[in-house]
Ligand SMILES: Cc1cc2nc3c(=O)[nH]c(=O)nc-3n(C[C@H](O)[C@H](O)[C@H](O)COP(=O)(O)OP(=O)(O)OC[C@H]3O[C@@H](n4cnc5c(N)ncnc54)[C@H](O)[C@@H]3O)c2cc1C
């Protein structure tokens with residue numbers, strides 16, 4: 001069964017444990033800007049929102065890639081092959097969520113890969129703001145509706 | 159020969175269409191006719207062949223050599239010379255003919271030359287095919303002298319690769335800044351300054367007036383009276399849709415093959431996609447050629463759905479580019495120039511080569527330019543193409559355009 005990340009911002013206290021765990025897992029130097037999960041802080045409302053790739057079905061990044069560097073694994077996670085990626089950055093403008101980003105140090109792009117089915121951010125989150133559950137019941141719905149509005153074609157998917 | 163679906167071309171538009179056709183219609187026969195001898199490949203990966211990051215195979219659109227066979231997609235290497243729509247037959251350069259049920263023209267574009275002498279001399283090349291990159295690689299290198307004609311989007315992408323070879327590089331651009339159709343004066347000139355700081359000689363508002371042979375090298379004469387000796391001249395002065403083979407088919411042609419929102423031309427059963435197609439423009443609601451990779455794959459997918467009988471109306475392509483000029487990353491989206499009665503927000507940081515401009519119509523984002531930013535950049539596309547009403551966030555973005563990610567998240571989470 002496909003599982004995906006479920007993010008509940010109401011539970012987020014802004015402790016950034018997910019960001020640290022993500023950088024650690026992927027061997028990126030600890031740098032919140034480079035983590036594949038980000039936490040946005042809305043000062044006025046005292047609100048924090050963890051944010052990362054939804055592994056969407058449309059997979060704009062994968063479709064736009066000129067070198068076949070992005071593929072879907074068994075969990076449905078879209079994975080970037082560092083060997084095939086040439087760092088052209090087209091996927092970073094094709095993805096309407098902005099969740100695939102160029103890393104100037106590696107010259108390649110980074111995105112959430114669900115850690116091969118055991119996401120480090122989920123393990124690190126002390127308040128269950130990020131959980132890993134059955135894909136059909138996740139709360140990425142608003143993001144998905146929004147994605148549908150951005151889709152190039154009709155809702156028919158090939 | 160005969161196939162239910164015939165695709166002319168083997169670039170990203172063609173491959174995306176063939177795969178979508180197969181996913182939608184498991185039985186129909188699919189034939190790709192490729193005018194080049196290589197496996198289906200991506201032109202936009204060529205700069206990375208020039209830098210040595212990948213070999214020719216690295217440009218292949220699908221890395222599994224049996225990919226097309228496995229999906230029962232036949233790839234045949236032959237050029238289509240004519241389309242006869244009355245008999246639904248294609249004439250091939252190799253002599254044969256092919257009958258089609260539905261036809262997709264995905265022939266891409268070809269470089270165009272400026273009206274000057276000497277472009278046929280040895281050492282003068284486009285950078286458009288794998289043959290071009292082979293030829294360029296043989297000459298470019300440490301200490302070689304290269305003149306690049308044109309600093310448009312393609313020119314600037316090639317520039318990055320040429321500069322990294324260690325060559326002495328001069329770029330000649332007729333307009334007053336770099337990437338004039340992608341960047342405004344401020345950003346285009348910041349890119350120019352950056353490149354000059356990196357040791358690239360950038361001549362704007364200058365034209366190459368002629369090329370001639372000088373010993374074993376090329377003499378490049380400029381309209382400002384200057385001249386230069388070069389080992390290699392790379393011509394990147396624009397492209398034009400490849401529509402030759404459909405000229406007598408009755409298909410309507412303007413800047414490219416005119417297609418409706420279903421990617422169909424005015425002739426039934428003939429569709430077009432990618433660089434050769436003039437399709438729906440998301441921003442203007444008119445019809446434009448957007449010669450970029452994401453548009454090619456979207457066009458291919460939508461055309462294929464309709465060809466296979468699954469009606470899908472395209473919402474239009476968004477003109478967008480991302481560019482890396484010697485380490486400075488810039489991007490542009492949609493109607494960055496703004497529209498009448500719309501508003502523009504701008505932040506300039508000359509010293510750090512950072513720039514951002516947002517264009518609004520009412521409380522919706524319609525275009526953007528960025529320099530020196532890579533994080534969450536796709537959100538600009540998302541905000542524009544979802545036509546998200548920004549509400550209070552519009553004022554916040556007018557004050558600080560850098561807050562795009564927050565504006566997006568506040569509207570979706
Ligand atoms: C150097 C370079 C860098 C680029 N960088 C970028 C970038 O960074 N971002 C971006 O978005 N875009 C970039 N592009 C543009 C991008 O490559 C094109 O938009 C894209 O390739 C268009 O795809 P297409 O399938 O429409 O056409 P093409 O890729 O041009 O494919 C056309 C195909 O049709 C075949 N063909 C043509 N005529 C015939 C015929 N009569 N019979 C049979 N076959 C025929 C050709 O051989 C080819 O296989 C770049 C292009 C170049 C050259």
Ligand code: SF4
Pocket residue numbers: 061064065066067068069070080084085086087088089090091092108109
């Ligand atoms: S940056 Fe890498 S993964 Fe993204 S589209 Fe380009 S080659 Fe593919």
